[in-house]
Amino acid sequence: MKVINKMFVIGTMLTSFAPMAAVDLTLDRNIAALVVHGEEVGFSISKADKFDFENGRNQIVLRVEQLVSNLGEKEKFNSYPIVITFDAEDVSLNVATKSPISRKEHANAFQKNPQFVITDETGKEVQVKQDVLPVLSGISRDYVKELNRYNSMNSINLATVTTGSEKTKTESKRSSEANQSLKMVEYWYSKASANDKSQFSDWAFDNRNEQDLISIEGSKPVEMASYWFAQGSVEERKKILSWLLEQ
Structure with a gap:
């Protein structure tokens, strides 16, 4: 199937869908929640x-996770965890680092001033509260406990989220389950050869509306x-097809 036909299919599928959430936050590829x-x-x-x-006050804890070059070798860089508290309504936000992080010296510079840049859909920078998440005593880190302690010490109340509530747990579980197929398709697609990727992509678009599909041999x-x-x-399936167009 030609690319133009695939794009038409996706456009037709997505026009009937409106965003359900009031605020959506997108992370650059080297940033992890x-x-x-x-x-x-x-x-x-x-x-x-x-x-x-x-809409309202929300929080997210992020860090940079990036392979960086150090004397000709690659090593994993995990930055300090940073808690971001933001107030927003009906907006799309993007989180990025101020400059690319590809070498060890870039990672060291970020650790000295660990700050993200948050922008709205127009590219305008949005002011938020950012802090390195303080460590609690213990053998390993418990980010949830650390965040609770941080909020208590800074008198931060979240209007839209009850931390640890059954509702939050249920929604998180549903979100994880809803993305399972996409995650697994991404994983196996990354293992495929160029010919296999083309075969799978054409098959997926051709059979997008079939109810009972049989996997390819x-x-x-x-x-x-x-x-x-x-x-x-x-x-x-719509998310997978959209993702395939980006590959």
Whole structure:
């Protein structure tokens, strides 16, 4: 299927959908979320980079996770966790670092002044409260406890989130489950050859409206990617098709 046809399909599918959340926050690729809606973000194969919030005061704990070059070798850089408190209504926000981080000296410079840049859809910088999340005593870090302590010490009240509530836990679980097919398709797609990727992509677009799909026979990446696409809901398939257009 030609790219132009795929783009037409996606455009048609998305025109009937309006955003459900009042505030959405998108992270640049080298930034990872540690705590969202008062809940710690668990490990996943595909890192989430977009989060929805209600209007009002919200919080998120982030850090830079980036491979950096050091004397010809690559090493993983994890920055200090930074808690961001922001007040926003009906807006799309983006979080980025002030400058690229690709070398060890860049990472060291960020650690000396760990601040993110938050902008709205027009590119205008939005002022938020940012602090390095203080460490509590213990063998390992508990970001949720640390955040609770931070909020208590700074008299920060969140109008839209009750930290640790059953509602928050349920919503976080639903969000994680809803993205399972997309995460697995991304994972197996990354393992596929160029020919396999093309085969899977064409198959996915051609069969987007089929209810009972049978996975493709072939290499393991293609079989597994097609299996997870077939398992996805209508909304998940739309996300997968949108993602495929970006590859």
